[in-house]
Amino acid sequence: MSTKPVIAPSTDATISRRGLFMKLGILFNGFAALVLAVPVVGFLLSSVTRGRASGYLSWVPLGPVSDFPEGETQLATFRNPYVMPTDGKTVDTACWVRRVAGDQFQVFAINCAHLGCPVRWFQQSGLFMCPCHGGAYYRDGSRASGPPERGLFEYPYKVENGLVTIQAGELPTPGATIASLTGEKPPCAS
Amino acid sequence: MRLMIGKIGLAKIGEWFDRRLQLAAPIREAAEHPVPRNTASWFYVFGSAALTVFLLQLVTGILLALIYVPSAGEAWSSLQALNHQVALGWFIRAMHGWGSNFMVAIVLIHMVQVFLFGAYKFPRELTWVIGVFLLLMTLGMAFTGQVLRFDQDAYWGLGIGASISSRVPIVGPLVVKLLLGGPIIAGATLSRFFALHVFVIPGLLIAFVGLHLLMVLKLGINEWPMPGRIVRRATYEREYHALTKQEGAPFVPYAIWKDLFFAGFIILAIAACAFYFGPFGPTGQPDPTIIQTAPKPDYFFLWLYALLSLLPPAMETPFLLIGPPLAILALILLPFLSGEGEKSWKRRPIAVLTVLLIAITLGTFTRLAQFAPWSPHMNAWSGDPVPDRFIHGTTALERQGALVFQVKQCRNCHSLGETGGQRGPALDSVAVRLTRDQFIRQVIQGGGNMPAYGNNLSPAETTALVAFLETLHPAGQAPARDASREIVLRESSQKAPGTQQ
Numbered sequence: 001m002s003t004k005p006v007i008a009p010s011t012d013a014t015i016s017r018r019g020l021f022m023k024l025g026i027l028f029n030g031f032a033a034l035v036l037a038v039p040v041v042g043f044l045l046s047s048v049t050r051g052r053a054s055g056y057l058s059w060v061p062l063g064p065v066s067d068f069p070e071g072e073t074q075l076a077t078f079r080n081p082y083v084m085p086t087d088g089k090t091v092d093t094a095c096w097v098r099r100v101a102g103d104q105f106q107v108f109a110i111n112c113a114h115l116g117c118p119v120r121w122f123q124q125s126g127l128f129m130c131p132c133h134g135g136a137y138y139r140d141g142s143r144a145s146g147p148p149e150r151g152l153f154e155y156p157y158k159v160e161n162g163l164v165t166i167q168a169g170e171l172p173t174p175g176a177t178i179a180s181l182t183g184e185k186p187p188c189a190s
Numbered sequence: 191m192r193l194m195i196g197k198i199g200l201a202k203i204g205e206w207f208d209r210r211l212q213l214a215a216p217i218r219e220a221a222e223h224p225v226p227r228n229t230a231s232w233f234y235v236f237g238s239a240a241l242t243v244f245l246l247q248l249v250t251g252i253l254l255a256l257i258y259v260p261s262a263g264e265a266w267s268s269l270q271a272l273n274h275q276v277a278l279g280w281f282i283r284a285m286h287g288w289g290s291n292f293m294v295a296i297v298l299i300h301m302v303q304v305f306l307f308g309a310y311k312f313p314r315e316l317t318w319v320i321g322v323f324l325l326l327m328t329l330g331m332a333f334t335g336q337v338l339r340f341d342q343d344a345y346w347g348l349g350i351g352a353s354i355s356s357r358v359p360i361v362g363p364l365v366v367k368l369l370l371g372g373p374i375i376a377g378a379t380l381s382r383f384f385a386l387h388v389f390v391i392p393g394l395l396i397a398f399v400g401l402h403l404l405m406v407l408k409l410g411i412n413e414w415p416m417p418g419r420i421v422r423r424a425t426y427e428r429e430y431h432a433l434t435k436q437e438g439a440p441f442v443p444y445a446i447w448k449d450l451f452f453a454g455f456i457i458l459a460i461a462a463c464a465f466y467f468g469p470f471g472p473t474g475q476p477d478p479t480i481i482q483t484a485p486k487p488d489y490f491f492l493w494l495y496a497l498l499s500l501l502p503p504a505m506e507t508p509f510l511l512i513g514p515p516l517a518i519l520a521l522i523l524l525p526f527l528s529g530e531g532e533k534s535w536k537r538r539p540i541a542v543l544t545v546l547l548i549a550i551t552l553g554t555f556t557r558l559a560q561f562a563p564w565s566p567h568m569n570a571w572s573g574d575p576v577p578d579r580f581i582h583g584t585t586a587l588e589r590q591g592a593l594v595f596q597v598k599q600c601r602n603c604h605s606l607g608e609t610g611g612q613r614g615p616a617l618d619s620v621a622v623r624l625t626r627d628q629f630i631r632q633v634i635q636g637g638g639n640m641p642a643y644g645n646n647l648s649p650a651e652t653t654a655l656v657a658f659l660e661t662l663h664p665a666g667q668a669p670a671r672d673a674s675r676e677i678v679l680r681e682s683s684q685k686a687p688g689t690q691q
Binding site: 044045047048051056075077080081083084085086087088089090091092093094110111114115116117118119120122124125126127129130131132133134136138139144145146147148149169170172173174175 | 234261262263266306345346349350352353354355356358362363364366367368370371372374375376377378379380381475476477478479481482483484485495498499501503504557564565566567571597598599600602611636639640642643645646662
């Protein structure tokens with residue numbers, strides 16, 4: 001009995017029948033992988049694609065105007081519009097509401113414009129201070145000192161039937177939003 | 191007699207298995223492969239120690255997974271149950287937490303040793319490159335593990351991660367949503383970090399550790415570097431062959447006993463830390479509406495926390511986005527740029543200085559981050575009293591100023607009598623440095639790193655505050671004064687006597 005392989009690997013340019021089938025087999029599996037890749041990638045990117053379809057941003061109520069005394073800044077909380085059953089307490093978000101006068105408001109994100117830590121309002125000195133890296137902001141949200149390169153993020157708001165409503169639903173971050181590419185209004189344009 | 195039968199029986203069973211598995215010969219060959227005699231050193235134990243801690247992390251990690259619930263709604267309470275309800279749950283958590291600290295430390299020490307001993311040079315370049323990826327994965331495990339301890343620090347730490355990622359040009363916001371698994375930090379975020387920490391990164395780690403070890407076996411352990419013994423591609427393998435095959439000794443048992451002793455020592459050290467110091471956290475509940483928190487990263491990211499506070503704002507984004515890729519690239523390129531030449535640290539002063547510089551820099555930043563002088567002390571204004579000596583014998587106006595100083599939260603950033611924030615300079619002897627006019631300007635307009643208080647102080651408050659600040663000088667030292675102003679005042683009073691009463 002010879003120990004030589006039944007079919008020697010072809011060394012010339014001719015293609016054997018089995019060699020062709022192997023290549024076809026690889027090609028076939030490549031095709032199957034491609035077919036599978038579409039839903040897999042779609043699933044992986046779902047949190048991004050949904051965001052582009054503006055599914056995340058909504059108008060959420062903060063409370064009646066009368067809850068916010070004129071000239072004062074106070075903490076308010078709202079429930080994020082996009083909720084999953086496993087979110088627990090993380091769906092509740094805080095924000096700072098400043099009633100300038102009458103129906104004129106400023107609603108600031110709780111997240112520092114530097115790296116997102118929760119800023120705290122100090123009534124007496126009229127400053128927002130961040131506990132992480134020492135950013136400080138004036139009462140109108142503009143930058144006072146420290147590492148932030150800009151003022152606090154502001155939520156768009158409207159007052160309807162005596163109810164303060166803000167457009168929220170996305171974590172405000174210092175990077176430029178993709179909204180400018182899709183023609184949406186950025187969530188925290190100030 | 192019975193023992194002998196037992197022994198023969200055992201040998202037979204062993205033979206039965208090996209006829210089918212055929213693993214005994216390759217295992218024996220691997221264990222007894224010859225190593226250069228001088229590598230049986232205590233300097234060569236860190237690689238096996240890193241492997242030991244990794245295996246320990248696998249075991250304690252699986253044990254934690256028996257109780258832990260990767261759900262944003264329940265993770266925190268399952269950690270509480272581990273700490274307080276499940277017998278010895280606290281100990282397993284502590285072992286896993288301390289194990290992670292030890293693992294990062296040992297991997298870094300291993301890397302420094304390999305670098306200083308020139309072990310990355312020909313033909314072990316790929317072993318080093320895979321080691322670089324192993325370091326990155328270890329850090330990845332440390333960060334994702336911190337997220338799984340789903341408390342306030344984890345929640346706001348994710349916010350920081352998202353804020354950094356958002357600064358990537360163009361795709362930043364997409365990266366944020368990909369990282370968080372949704373528009374905000376919530377259930378999907380924890381779940382994907384769980385998948386990374388428990389499946390993805392450990393899977394990669396196991397594969398890469400396997401490759402790393404395989405290459406150590408195939409290429410042989412690095413010989414002890416001798417000053418003057420130059421690595422050349424043409425001759426190295428022949429020289430190494432002489433060191434191992436002719437003069438070498440079998441790894442088992444010649445060198446392994448030191449690895450075994452050190453591995454045992456490390457496991458006991460982790461257990462001792464776990465027993466005495468206990469588990470890490472969890473801190474407060476991950477409730478975003480509780481904002482009375484000052485999040486801090488775990489020990490091995492403290493240097494980054496300091497760096498992010500101290501970099502000039504304009505440099506921060508370029509540094510964050512360009513720095514890490516450059517550092518990783520430098521590490522990967524290292525063996526290709528200096529694949530030959532001297533191995534001994536005694537002939538490589540720049541290598542030694544580089545290690546020292548990096549160690550001192552990281553150490554300094556870590557130390558600074560432990561007391562975070564850049565962060566305002568949020569409760570200093572209400573919690574830290576003005577020491578008696580600063581208000582003893584003051585006028586009513588000055589005392590009123592001390593009150594303004596306290597109430598307007600100046601203490602949050604400025605210390606007095608060594609209590610208070612350290613964001614701004616200590617004010618114990620500030621009157622020696624600033625004149626009255628300079629005080630007024632600084633308070634009203636701010637400047638340097640200080641916000642302007644012009645809109646927040648009435649003229650009366652400013653006057654009182656400055657009067658108080660002017661008293662802040664040591665007893666024997668006169669306060670700063672503007673000499674030219676006195677001359678101007680004297681001259682004007684001479685010209686118009688009676689107007690300067």
